[in-house]
Amino acid sequence: MPHIALPEGVPGIRSALQYRPETAAPLLQLAEVLLRGPNTLTSGERETIAAFVSSRNECRFCHASHRAAAAHHLDGDYTVVDAVRDDYESAPVSAKLKALLAVAAKVQQGGTCVTTADVERARAEGATDVEIHDTVLIAAAFCMYNRYVDGLATFTPVDEAVYDAMGRRMAHQGYVNRS
């Protein structure tokens, strides 16, 4: 049961958005530019960061939906995003993405946890300041989305197929222009 009287049967963040559409509309536009806007990090990499942070925050809805979105940027293959969740240092991703995930992991704990060494490692693996910044931005944004969704206790479907379909739409249609 949601903690407050949100629209019934609407999953996750969408019920909160329907409760206050005028406040919440920018949240979807933000997701669109953060995860699908022009960027040197691929959308798959950015969705992987989003899923990873949501997993660390134990936000089931955000983790399952962004996990599926990350997979659908890779033709529906879940192995990479799941390997990152389980142990990103040994996951089959680039050294640069591993270094950026290390930054994201620190941001999830708290912004003050990020050290110069974390930033230097990312630079040494070829990340630009912009990519480091965007990783911080995405990780911080999911510390917000996760609290929004779980603080309100929105409806969390349990059927994996629901998330797979959701992730496919998130990856290929995006967050704003929904049919």
Next chain:
Amino acid sequence: MTSLYLPEIEANPQPGAYRTLIERAKANGTEYSKIWALFAFQHDITIHMGRFTHGVLRQPASISPGIRELIAAYTSRLNECGFCTEAHAAAAAELLGDRDLVARVLRDPEQAPLDERTRVLLRFVRAITTNLPAVSGADVQRVRAAGWDDEAIYFAITTCALFNFYNRWITATGVPQMSDEAHREQGRALAARGYIRD
């Protein structure tokens, strides 16, 4: 003034309201908020943040903008973000008309001369900020029993969530706390005009 940790970001403000503010402050030799550099860097992204922030903190609701600014400041204190704590403490002080109360809440809300319903609300904010997975319906029920309606609870959660974003973005990029005077000035501006600058 201290520079951001990511020099490429600070060196590349895009044209717009924030670049204008930065240029004006530099020309006048006045201290300015380095969050402007973050907002100026990717205007297509930050425009949505400004609008969301303004809605969350100012939209008419059964919880006052002053209490929402207090939640913003308290969340920022818990996350050890000096810049956000001082910025929103100053805005809360303006809107609530009580600087001493805000300072005492930030030191310890349990000891501050607050009404009980606000104290209960701040305990809830603390739980969402510091231990989200443990938050349950029972926590929300305590807030409701203290006299807050669903709309107020929605805005409290959303404010707390928003500052869990800002605090991380701000501290990880190195936005420095300003002087008391500069924060007080900014608090007056935020109280008067809010957060939309596009």
